[in-house]
Amino acid sequence: DTGVSQDPRHKITKRGQNVTFRCDPISEHNRLYWYRQTLGQGPEFLTYFQNEAQLEKSRLLSDRFSAERPKGSFSTLEIQRTEQGDSAMYLCASSLVRSAGVNEKLFFGSGTQLSVL
Amino acid sequence: DAKTTQPPSMDCAEGRAANLPCNHSTISGNEYVYWYRQIHSQGPQYIIHGLKNNETNEMASLIITEDRKSSTLILPHATLRDTAVYYCIVRVFSTGNQFYFGTGTSLTVIP
Numbered sequence: 218d219t220g221v222s223q224d225p226r227h228k229i230t231k232r233g234q235n236v237t238f239r240c241d242p243i244s245e246h247n248r249l250y251w252y253r254q255t256l257g258q259g260p261e262f263l264t265y266f267q268n269e270a271q272l273e274k275s276r277l278l279s280d281r282f283s284a285e286r287p288k289g290s291f292s293t294l295e296i297q298r299t300e301q302g303d304s305a306m307y308l309c310a311s312s313l314v315r316s317a318g319v320n321e322k323l324f325f326g327s328g329t330q331l332s333v334l
Numbered sequence: 335d336a337k338t339t340q341p342p343s344m345d346c347a348e349g350r351a352a353n354l355p356c357n358h359s360t361i362s363g364n365e366y367v368y369w370y371r372q373i374h375s376q377g378p379q380y381i382i383h384g385l386k387n388n389e390t391n392e393m394a395s396l397i398i399t400e401d402r403k404s405s406t407l408i409l410p411h412a413t414l415r416d417t418a419v420y421y422c423i424v425r426v427f428s429t430g431n432q433f434y435f436g437t438g439t440s441l442t443v444i445p
Contacts, residue, residue, distance in 0.1 A: 221377070250432070259421055259435030260378065273432065308377050321425075323370075323433060325377025 219243070221326035223309050229332045230299055237295045238329045242311030249292050250323060251284055252308040253277070260308055266292060267314075299333045306330050337361070337424040343440040346416075352409040354439050356422030359403045367398060368423040368433065369407045371416075378421065378435070381407065412443045 222241040230236050242249050247268050252260035263282070264274045268289040281299075286292040296303055307330075310323040339357040346352040358367060368383040382389055382396045384405075389396045395408040409416055421438040 252435075257437070259419075259437050262432035262434070265432065275432075310377070320366075320383070322380045322383075323378075324380070327375070327377050 221309055221311050221324055223307075223326035223329050225329055226327065227330045227332075229334065231334050232299060232301060234299055235295065235297045236299055236331065237293050238307055238309075238331075240292045240294070240309030240311075240326060242290070242292070242309070243313075243324055246311035246313045246324070247289070248312045248314050248321070249286055250310040250312075251292070251294050252310065254306040254308055254328070255304075263294075296331075299331075301333045304331055304333045337426060337434060338422045338436050340420075340422050340436065340439045342437065343442070345442050345444055346409075346412045348414060348443050348445050349411055352407075352412040352416065352441060352443070354407040354409075354420050354422075354441065355404065356406070357404045358422070358424045361402050361424050362426075363402075366425045367396070367402075367405050368425055369394070369396065370421045370423065370433075370435070371418040372421070372438070373415075373418045381420075383425075412441075414443050414445065417441060417443045 224239045250265040251263040254260040262275050263278050264284050266286040281297045284294045306328040308328045310325045312321050312323050369381040370378040372378045382394050384396045398405045419438040419440050421435045423433050
C-alpha cells in the first residue's frame with residue numbers, strides 16, 4: 218500500500234491555459250474522488266468514479282472541467298481555459314467498496330496546488 | 335450543503351483529552367457520522383466513523399448521543415502532532431455519494 222499519489226504537487230499557469238492533473242489511487246481501490254479546496258475552507262466534492270464509470274458530478278464542476286478514469290485505475294482532471302478563480306488545492310481520494318458502501322473510508326493524496334496568474 | 339456544525343477553533347493542553355463537539359440535528363436514521371482531520375499541506379486523514387453506537391479505535395473515540403443529533407470526538411491524550419483541522423461529516427446517501435466536509439474545527443495542542 219503506497220498510498221494515493223498525485224502529480225504534480227504544484228502547478229503555476231497563466232490564465233487561459235489548460236492544465237491536467239493525475240491521480241494514482243491505492244491499488245485495487247474501485248472508487249476514486251476528486252475534491253477542490255480553497256484556503257480556509259473544507260474540501261468540496263467535484264466528481265467520483267466507480268471503476269471507469271463517472272457516477273456523479275457536482276454542479277460546481279463547470280464545462281471547463283473534465284475528469285477521466287479510462288481503465289479504472291489512474292484518473293486525470295483537466296481544466297481548460299483556466300481562470301484565477303480556479304486557484305485551489307485539488308485533492309484526489311480513493312476507496313475500496315464491496316457492497317453498499319456504508320463503511321467506506323476515503324484515503325486522500327497530498328493534492329496538487331494550482332496557482333493561476 | 336454541509337450537514338454539521340462545529341466550533342471554528344479549540345485549544346487543548348498537551349497530554350490532556352481533546353473533546354471536539356459536532357452538531358448534526360438533521361441527521362437521518364441511516365446516515366453515518368465520520369471524522370477526518372487535515373494537517374497543514376496534507377490531504378485529509380480518516381479517523382473514525384459510526385452510526386449510533388460509540389466507537390473506539392487506536393486513534394480516537396466517537397461518542398454519539400442517543401438521539402444522534404450530536405457527537406463528540408475524543409483524542410484521549412493529545413500530542414502536538416494532533417494539531418490539525420478536524421472535520422465532522424454526515425454521509426448523506428440520499429443526495430448522492432459524496433462526503434460533505436464543512437469548515438471543521440481547528441485544534442491547537444499547546445505544550
